[in-house]
Amino acid sequence: MADFxxxxxxxxxxxxxGLVTRxxxxxxxxxxxxxxxxxxxxxxxxxxxxxxxxxxKALLYRTDVARPKRVPTxxxxxALDRAMAARQTCPLCHRRYTYCLPLARLGSCVPCHDGxxxxxxxxxxxxxxxxxxxxxx
Numbered sequence: 001m002a003d004f005x006x007x008x009x010x011x012x013x014x015x016x017x018g019l020v021t022r023x024x025x026x027x028x029x030x031x032x033x034x035x036x037x038x039x040x041x042x043x044x045x046x047x048x049x050x051x052x053x054x055x056x057k058a059l060l061y062r063t064d065v066a067r068p069k070r071v072p073t074x075x076x077x078x079a080l081d082r083a084m085a086a087r088q089t090c091p092l093c094h095r096r097y098t099y100c101l102p103l104a105r106l107g108s109c110v111p112c113h114d115g116x117x118x119x120x121x122x123x124x125x126x127x128x129x130x131x132x133x134x135x136x137x
Contacts, residue, residue, distance in 0.1 A: 007038070007039050007040045008040070009039070009040050009041075009057070010042070011041075011042050012041065015041055015060055018062060018063050018064060019060040019062060019063070020060065020061060021060060025063070025066055028063070028066075030063065030067065030069060031066060031067055031068070031069040031070070032065075032066060035062065036061075037061055038062055039059075040057040040060060042054040043057065043058070087100040089101075091107070091108060092109070093108075093109065095109065095124065096123060096124045096126075097109060097123045098123065109123075
């Protein structure tokens with residue numbers, strides 16, 4: 001784990017122009033591009049307790065060296081969709097749910113496990129073809 005104690009520390013709302021958090025980089029469709037953080041930002045709560053050591057510091061990255069975030073290829077999106085389908089599809093009823101199923105614990109979806117009726121808004125019915133989901137790219 002890196003030691004960030006030597007980094008410049010800024011209070012909430014006082015970071016200089018050109019330094020943003022990782023989440024803000026993502027909102028701008030950028031990534032750090034292999035460059036590490038250059039400063040840290042104390043959380044909003046620490047404004048009221050300036051002598052306390054902040055435990056929720058955000059790391060700040062330079063926007064001038066950030067690169068455009070990578071766009072996955074169709075093959076990568078298909079692989080991710082298949083991986084998620086394996087986690088979201090019940091092996092008994094073959095419904096694909098909108099959330100990951102507790103397959104390791106129950107071995108199936110909750111409706112198949114205990115007989116409760118499934119909410120139709122939480123799953124899609126099995127399709128004839130293997131690629132029924134639309135990809136983003």
